[in-house]
Amino acid sequence: MKSRTLLATTMAGGAAAALTLVLLRRRLGPLRLDRGRAALRLFVRGGARYAASAPRLFAAAGEQRQLLREDLALQTAEDVAGTLGAMKGVMMKVGQMASYVDGGLSPAVRRTLARLQDSVPPMSPQLAAAVVEDELGAPPERMFARWDPHPIAAASIGQVHRAVTLDGRAVAVKVQYPGIAETIAADLGNVALPRRMLRIAAPAQDVDALLSELRDRVGEELDYRREAANQRLVAAYYHGHPTIAIPAIIDGLSTRRVITSELSGGARFAELAAWPQHERDLAAETIYRFVFRSLYDVRAFNGDPHPGNYLFHRGGKVTFLDFGLVRHFSPAELQPLMRMARTICVEHDPEAFRRSLENAGFLRPGAPLSTQAIVEHLAVFYDTIREPGPRTITSDYASSVVRRFFDLRSPVAGYIAVPQSYVILQRINLGLFAVLGELSATANWRAIAEEIWPFTHGQASTPMGQAEAAWRARRQAMAA
């Protein structure tokens, strides 16, 4: 059979503020190499557009009612199984994750995933109400003062309804499709096929590492209690933050398949195109601070940087939605990332950078490569933060990062390996670049990184930084 012995590598990377650079390895049989390359070319050509323009499945509570085909609504759990069973739910989840990687799919597969999303109708009002009753113990009309039986948005593996609680709070209620958790878990439980399917959906990824990470993350996402716990954790941390807002979870109304949170307004990502550039820069700064503060201070990375999960307000305030896909890191897992950022960005010590890569498991020790070649290969991922000063992150830059990420031809690529715990992190970083690139955001990213890096103690570098510093001081005073 096809032996996949020839080692080819793809390199993944990136972090705006820093640290992350993640490398993916893929084994290819000699005969398959051209196919793999073709897939990579398609991948790179896919560009940033997909991540920014396919929010339908991922959209969470928002103001505008989406065009959902209620005439085709799923009426029974069997309808759900027919629509999302036989790998389709799994494929959608994979597609959702792969979309962070900036259009990391061939056009045919992208089309398939987009159509799959279109092919999932909402639940009928009766079916959604039945799930709510199952979960909360009474029909929605009794659990809520007001209940909108028609969903306002499709969410991944569920849909969002507007409601008003008995004590008068406007809320968004996400209701999971019945039986979907079991269906997806069963499909993910089969080893062989998901691998085969992943090769289709994510041609350039290390399938084993990805599958294993995917199982963990999707498994978690199917249980809304986990999502509620993540959202509570992050909301508690950012409580009172000047520009970062996290909707509160309503405790008594959140269970395994129903999650109720405060309803948030705000502008959609697409509307930002019409906003003045300084507003877009502020929004980008908030997103950037959110991503890396969360990583270093909460040691949690929101795995879903999809633009559909942001709601924007003037003055840089951003509401972050959907915490279904959160990766928690141990201090030991963060340490190597910090070490890499520190050696290349702060200490400017190429040899130490190389050692940090080797220690972290990213680079094979003793690779017959010059340190200069390694630095040149990887520097693009740190481009925005190696030197201080304002830098604009453009779509072109985001694309160049993606291209480097999948550059198989570089001699460096053959010596790069991938620690599995960073697989998701790296994908998210590419997603972050895509979002910032879409905003053409300008900032002194290095100065902001220094505010956030635990090893630099940078002073507040922007008005937002000052407001954030004051908030941090208040937090610490309260904790003391």
Next chain:
Amino acid sequence: MTADLYATAAGLIGRSAAAFVSGVPEEAADDGFFGPTSLTWRVSADLASPVAGLGSLLMQALHPLAMAGVDQHSGWRRDPVGRLAATSAYLATVTFGERAAAERAAARVRRIHDHVRGTDAVTGRRYAAGDPALLLWVHAAQVDSVLAAGSLVGTALSAADSDRYVAEMVAAAELAGVPRPLAPASVAELELYVASVRPTLRCTPAAAESMAYLLDPPGLDEEVAEIWQDVRDAAIAVLPEWARQMYGYDAPPLSPGRRTEIRQSLGVLDALFLGEPGVLEARQRITLRMRARRSA
């Protein structure tokens, strides 16, 4: 090898999808020969359909005269994907089309069959594609494969529903040119008929060669190639034991794990199919018509 006589199978999904879409009317003046409440509609939406299709071809090819007709006339080697797409389009039109459309399609096929005559090199027997006996075999092999594929890797029909499906399909046989009294109208009749034909079946060189091509077609689109291996294994497993022996396939029964895997593969294939233009809309039209009937 003879494989290089054949064109590649590139575009199989795209052209099959287009064929399916072409058969599903935008606005239907009538329910056609089967209609939204029929088992035929339900069965044709089953994930096992590609397996049923390939299984049908494997069965049909064992009839030396049916195989000779395809082999000597249809341009099958030159454009295998086109030939398969034409069959798909015909089946979709007969299944979902209005009566007039189904009758037109059937008349066209019957006219083509009128010109397909010759002598089978292996048996030395003369054949005519319009011969009701050949058409009946083609029909019965298809119905039999659909039932077998459904119960192995798809949604199995109950005994009563299986009978009902066979009975519904008499209409399709008649459209193709089989006199109504000859077409099996129950599973028992179908089994009797297949057993009666069995002595005349064999794997001719043309059948072996054509089916070898189909089981491992060169040039399949990248997304489909690996999945096709599962479709192939399932189609072989769906064959009756004697048919497997005629081909010389040595295949142990599918383990439950393997069946699950194949079902998942079929789901992925179905998703790729869904990615083709118009397929989702055509399916939605079908769903809406089935729903309208259910609630009426």
